[in-house]
Amino acid sequence: xxxxxxxxxxxxxxxxxxxxxxxxxxxxxxxxxxxxxxxxxxxxxxxxxxxxxxxxxxxxxxxxxxxxxxxxxxxxxxxxxxxxxxxxxxxxxxxxxxxxxxxxxxxxxxxxxxxxxxxxxxxxxxxxxxxxxxxxxxxxxxxxxxxxxxxxxxxxxxxxxxxxxxxxxxxxxxxxxxxxxxxxxxxxxxxxxxxxxxxxxxxxxxxxxxxxxxxxxxxxxxxxxxxxxxxxxxxxxxxxxxxxxxxxxxxxxxxxxxxxxxxxxxxxxxxxxxxxxxxxxxxxxxxxxxxxxxxxxxxxxxxxxxxxxxxxxxxxxxxxxxxxxxxxxxxxxxxxxxxxxxxxxxxxxxxxxxxxxxxxxxxxxxxxxxxxxxxxxxxxxxxxxxxxxxxxxxxxxxxxxxxxxxxxxxxxxxxxxxxxxxxxxxxxxxxxxxxxxxxxxxxxxxxxxxxxxxxxxxxxxxxxxxxxxxxxxxxxxxxxxxxxxxxxxxxxxxxxxxxxxxxxxxxxxxxxxxxxxxxxxxxxxxxxxxxxxxxxxxxxxxxxxxxxxxxxxxxxxxxxxxxxxxxxxxxxxxxxxxxxxxxxxxxxxxxxxxxxxxxxxxxxxxx
Amino acid sequence: xxxxxxxxxxxxxxxxxxxxxxxxxxxxxxxxxxxxxxxxxxxxxxxxxxxxxxxxxxxxxxxxxxxxxxxxxxxxxxxxxxxxxxxxxxxxxxxxxxxxxxxxxxxxxxxxxxxxxxxxxxxxxxxxxxxxxxxxxxxxxxxxxxxxxxxxxxxxxxxxxxxxxxxxxxxxxxxxxxxxxxxxxxxxxxxxxxxxxxxxxxxxxxxxxxxxxxxxxxxxxxxxxxxxxxxxxxxxxxxxxxxxxxxxxxxxxxxxxxxxxxxxxxxxxxxxxxxxxxxxxxxxxxxxxxxx
Numbered sequence: 001x002x003x004x005x006x007x008x009x010x011x012x013x014x015x016x017x018x019x020x021x022x023x024x025x026x027x028x029x030x031x032x033x034x035x036x037x038x039x040x041x042x043x044x045x046x047x048x049x050x051x052x053x054x055x056x057x058x059x060x061x062x063x064x065x066x067x068x069x070x071x072x073x074x075x076x077x078x079x080x081x082x083x084x085x086x087x088x089x090x091x092x093x094x095x096x097x098x099x100x101x102x103x104x105x106x107x108x109x110x111x112x113x114x115x116x117x118x119x120x121x122x123x124x125x126x127x128x129x130x131x132x133x134x135x136x137x138x139x140x141x142x143x144x145x146x147x148x149x150x151x152x153x154x155x156x157x158x159x160x161x162x163x164x165x166x167x168x169x170x171x172x173x174x175x176x177x178x179x180x181x182x183x184x185x186x187x188x189x190x191x192x193x194x195x196x197x198x199x200x201x202x203x204x205x206x207x208x209x210x211x212x213x214x215x216x217x218x219x220x221x222x223x224x225x226x227x228x229x230x231x232x233x234x235x236x237x238x239x240x241x242x243x244x245x246x247x248x249x250x251x252x253x254x255x256x257x258x259x260x261x262x263x264x265x266x267x268x269x270x271x272x273x274x275x276x277x278x279x280x281x282x283x284x285x286x287x288x289x290x291x292x293x294x295x296x297x298x299x300x301x302x303x304x305x306x307x308x309x310x311x312x313x314x315x316x317x318x319x320x321x322x323x324x325x326x327x328x329x330x331x332x333x334x335x336x337x338x339x340x341x342x343x344x345x346x347x348x349x350x351x352x353x354x355x356x357x358x359x360x361x362x363x364x365x366x367x368x369x370x371x372x373x374x375x376x377x378x379x380x381x382x383x384x385x386x387x388x389x390x391x392x393x394x395x396x397x398x399x400x401x402x403x404x405x406x407x408x409x410x411x412x413x414x415x416x417x418x419x420x421x422x423x424x425x426x427x428x429x430x431x432x433x434x435x436x437x438x439x440x441x442x443x444x445x446x447x448x449x450x451x452x453x454x455x456x457x458x459x460x461x462x463x464x465x466x467x468x469x470x471x472x473x474x475x476x477x478x479x480x481x482x483x484x485x486x487x488x489x490x491x492x493x494x495x496x497x498x499x500x501x502x503x504x505x506x507x508x509x510x511x512x513x514x515x516x517x518x519x520x521x522x523x524x525x526x527x528x529x530x531x532x533x534x535x536x537x538x539x540x541x542x543x544x545x546x547x548x549x550x551x552x553x554x555x556x557x558x559x560x561x562x563x564x565x566x567x568x569x570x571x572x573x574x575x576x577x578x579x580x581x582x583x584x585x586x587x588x589x590x591x592x593x594x595x596x597x598x599x600x601x602x603x604x605x606x607x
Numbered sequence: 608x609x610x611x612x613x614x615x616x617x618x619x620x621x622x623x624x625x626x627x628x629x630x631x632x633x634x635x636x637x638x639x640x641x642x643x644x645x646x647x648x649x650x651x652x653x654x655x656x657x658x659x660x661x662x663x664x665x666x667x668x669x670x671x672x673x674x675x676x677x678x679x680x681x682x683x684x685x686x687x688x689x690x691x692x693x694x695x696x697x698x699x700x701x702x703x704x705x706x707x708x709x710x711x712x713x714x715x716x717x718x719x720x721x722x723x724x725x726x727x728x729x730x731x732x733x734x735x736x737x738x739x740x741x742x743x744x745x746x747x748x749x750x751x752x753x754x755x756x757x758x759x760x761x762x763x764x765x766x767x768x769x770x771x772x773x774x775x776x777x778x779x780x781x782x783x784x785x786x787x788x789x790x791x792x793x794x795x796x797x798x799x800x801x802x803x804x805x806x807x808x809x810x811x812x813x814x815x816x817x818x819x820x821x822x823x824x825x826x827x828x829x830x831x832x833x834x835x836x837x838x839x840x841x842x843x844x845x846x847x848x849x850x851x852x853x854x855x856x857x858x859x860x861x862x863x864x865x866x867x868x869x870x871x872x873x874x875x876x877x878x879x880x881x882x883x884x885x886x887x888x889x890x891x892x893x894x895x896x897x898x899x
Contacts, residue, residue: 113880116883117883119700121842124834127834128875129876129880132873135873139867247827254708255709289716293709294711294713294716295709298706
């Protein structure tokens with residue numbers, strides 16, 4: 001029998017629980033609770049695991065979902081002594097959708113501080129945010145009945161009551177749906193964009209990823225899913241009160257996530273199960289559960305970085321391939337090799353009509369009193385390799401950072417492919433066709449070499465968010481096509497054998513090559529290579545020279561920042577020399593080498 | 608008018624307590640880029656231990672103070688060993704947030720399990736009779752809080768400026784690597800800053816105890832508001848926390864009086880979010896240029 005159908009059956013299995021047993025306590029009280037919290041924790045995982053920010057305010061989104069459902073569906077006869085003023089009495093489905101939307105909106109609002117802040121700053125803002133929501137639900141008595149809470153009817157659809165264990169028929173499909181959406185999202189180029197932002201914001205932007213766009217969406221989606229969990233939670237006891245949604249709950253969900261293991265659906269479910277079950281298994285555990293969870297969190301943080309899920313996957317490694325359709329590494333490698341055979345790497349390179357690919361005029365950058373780049377005029381002609389050399393601290397890397405938009409120049413103009421670069425963000429310049437490598441490697445360390453290149457191809461993906469969430473066929477096809485092309489780029493630089501190796505495990509020379517592959521994969525018209533040969537052996541430099549010439553043949557214009565004169569002389573058509581931020585010479589290599597200013601800058605003057 | 612002055616003084620006193628906790632955040636953030644997310648629970652520990660020594664065991668005030676300093680040192684050291692030192696070695700740059708959070712909930716839950724979950728009244732050693740200035744009445748404890756807090760902040764800042772160990776702290780804050788090259792043991796400096804922060808938080812706990820109640824939960828929200836104070840003042844700044852504390856403390860007591868006690872926490876949080884949106888490094892923080 002097909003493995004696929006077995007896994008479908010396994011997924012459907014828990015639906016039998018209410019038929020097998022009518023133990024209310026365990027099915028309704030424990031299993032349904034685990035399911036609802038698992039949805040919440042999975043939403044938190046998007047922020048903590050994928051985006052890499054700490055949110056200690058998810059109880060707030062959960063509260064918005066729960067209260068929206070409660071307020072919109074509550075009936076006056078069940079809340080006769082309350083201070084509630086409004087009873088819209090909408091159907092549950094509509095209320096749930098409203099809850100998801102409102103919570104998503106709250107996530108959108110939180111997304112803005114999240115753009116400018118990271119680490120402790122953002123963590124503190126999420127706490128403040130959660131506490132504000134908590135304060136409002138406590139105090140807005142006409143809307144929420146304050147501390148006394150809201151009572152609802154148990155849900156009934158077409159005569160079928162979701163009371164007691166039957167609640168499983170509502171929450172379990174929702175869990176599967178939520179996890180499916182999250183999985184589709186995180187395995188797509190969206191998920192890679194999230195992770196790219198986490199590992200290196202700069203490199204992500206240079207691959208064409210708008211941090212604002214993806215980070216805000218991540219918060220919206222995460223908050224929306226947390227709102228869904230909240231809406232379902234309102235039905236768990238058909239009663240809610242503010243106490244559930246406290247700061248402590250946010251912290252406890254965060255602990256459940258970390259202990260279970262981030263970036264893992266198994267981890268989400270395991271963490272929540274432990275959180276719900278432990279107090280249940282041990283008498284009086286509830287009293288000292290936070291001591292235990294606190295110690296568990298410390299242990300996991302420092303000894304078990306992948307959490308319980310990491311332990312389980314180690315243990316299950318032998319059997320895992322039976323349940324999933326994943327192939328072994330060597331199978332995938334051969335598969336990729338076959339699929340990439342007919343891929344043409346160069347056909348999509350943007351063709352520019354302008355002869356000057358890059359032109360700067362009076363470009364100036366100052367840091368405090370130091371002028372790092374001083375009135376630089378430089379032109380890179382189409383289809384040439386332009387060397388940019390100069391002693392240490394002469395402003396070469398600053399120039400690259402100006403061209404890619406990491407710094408804003410204090411004066412001067414820069415145009416590339418006939419477009420004024422100044423008003424453009426880094427990611428827009430990447431879309432325009434400017435790619436770069438980094439002197440200090442900026443690889444996405446926990447992603448594989450192949451995934452790193454696929455992040456470089458970010459702009460080749462055209463699927464929209466809905467298609468991705470639901471994993472349409474077109475979407476999967478696109479993923480496979482681009483994966484094949486990414487593999488071909490790895491072949492181009494000679495890294496195909498390490499396609500599935502994490503970037504952090506690559507040798508130094510390989511990492512440099514991977515940077516080049518990732519930059520190339522974005523189909524640039526102009527490639528900025530920032531000291532690509534730094535720290536490499538002469539053999540490796542030869543290899544990079546050959547690559548540069550191949551790229552040039554393919555029509556890519558290159559700005560090469562280097563110290564190695566051999567390399568400059570071997571590949572560059574024209575050279576600009578900087579010293580203390582000023583251009584001191586320009587022309588072909590021979591002219592420049594004999595220029596007295598250049599000799600003075602490098603060797604000093606006589607006497 | 609008189610009522611407003613009384614409100615202002617209570618607000619300032621409350622604000623100074625936030626400042627002390629926030630001062631601890633800033634000091635350790637400067638040396639290690641980390642702070643104890645649970646410094647509020649260290650404050651709680653100070654309150655609880657102070658209560659046990661002074662109210663229950665009837666020890667003299669000075670003995671209680673010594674006891675608190677000792678507890679602050681010991682717990683600070685345990686915090687350093689279990690949460691900070693491993694975080695320094697961890698590659699993750701958010702591990703410390705989670706680790707110190709974990710430490711705090713362990714601390715809080717331990718107090719609940721081994722001490723009590725109830726609230727206790729802590730009698731001020733200065734008595735409960737308000738001092739009269741014309742028609743304005745002020746609790747002596749409030750004046751004590753303001754004076755002691757100012758002394759602590761000014762004292763530590765002077766210590767950083769004039770003593771050799773203090774200068775080493777500033778050096779590590781400015782540039783870890785260069786400080787190391789100058790022979791400063793930066794791990795010791797980081798440990799020292801955490802010990803100092805813990806002791807100050809514990810002292811703040813006994814200071815605030817007479818104007819609130821002593822309980823295992825007294826530090827949680829207080830610690831959160833201290834984040835707001837710390838960030839409003841600027842995480843990099845020393846004296847900034849005093850202004851931050853003033854703003855939050857006063858806005859809180861005014862909101863409680865003129866709007867609703869339920870909303871008294873709100874202005875601090877809203878202010879925090881606004882300041883971070885428009886002045887990401889706080890009012891006194893330094894702007895840092897990121898290098899690639």
